[in-house]
Amino acid sequence: MELNDKQKEIVQVAEKLFAEYGFDGTSVRLIAKEAGINIAMISYYFGSKEKLLEHMVVHRMSGFKVNLDEIIAQDDRSYHDRLNEIVALYVKRIHKNNRIYKIVHNELTNNARSLTFEHYLSQKKKNLDSVTKFIEAGQKAHVFKKHIEIPLLIPSILGTYFHFHYNQRFYEESYGLNTPESKELFIETTLTKHIQKMLNALITYED
Template identity: 50%
Template sequence: MFNFASHMGINEKQLKILQVTERLFSEHGFDGTSVRTIAKQAQVNIAMISYYFGSKEKLLESLLYYRSQGFKAQLKEVLAKDISYLQKIDEMVAVMIERVHKNRRIYKILHFESTTNTRRSIINDHLIRKKETYKIIESFINDGQKVGVFSKDVNIKLISSTILGTYFNFYYNHNYFKIIHGWDPDTSIDHFVKNELTQHIQITIKALLTYEN
């Protein structure tokens, strides 16, 4: 498995700081979280955070960069495999769902930050990186269209939205889904996401990509 933290040159202390920052920012917001609190919960001194990241704004920027580049690296790893286009779709979807399920906090932070103009430049930089990742997916689907695996009539821009939208609709309504699916009390959300939800989304995306009008 690709270890992006190691590839990026992040040591254990930096990673712990980023993880604590992500949790606190998602729970209390950027403005509601102090560097002192981050340092205390990460069990480091404030000077170390300043040394590694500089300001609190730079800490947010580093967190967003770390998460976005981690996904980009995993995506490239999947698409470089010597497997079929449809198998790559399955793996790409699995990676996306696994990452969003494990890293839900970053989406909460992004949602909050996107509603303000306080740190707009940081969000804009993140959106540029996000567009770079989209271009990788777009290029892959275009290649599949050229060889006749994927339909020409595909709204590529909505593929990621379909994947993430389905996941978040499930996650924020999982108590309802527990009822209609008649889950056994011992069935965890993690188990359902990894098995049933991921498989459903894989089938959906492959159907969208191969359906001919």
């Protein structure tokens, strides 16, 4: 689903509104108003608000598996180094796209919603398959422990990040994060390194 510049602009506006007001609380009329276009253009480009959300999810997930597989394929690097880079990639992507995660989570937990996010779930499965093969290769190389709950590794990354994300006021005081720049640096360094150490402790043998 390649998007042109106008579609990307509409998706960006809709993502902001969905995150702020929810899917049900955001009308097509409001999206059109905020994007400075007429309603017919949304119908022309996407067909419906549901299809707009689907395109949004696909657009935000694009390229991630390519980046993930590129890291895994670097056989000249140690498993430890590649694991750390995988963690850094996940943190960077979920931080950049935290609004879409919020939107998808809200919709997936809405039992009254008919949206299935088939592509989203399919892509998550492919990402997990790549991580699983990497971990299993590390187990055969006697770097990673046996009996690892591999499907729970990614939620461990996401859970730690989103705990910080939704409790920023607490961490602002704890770490003196007084500016947007200090928060960005904290996520890139302290938070990412903490998650890297946590996953290494979970799955790798002690030196």
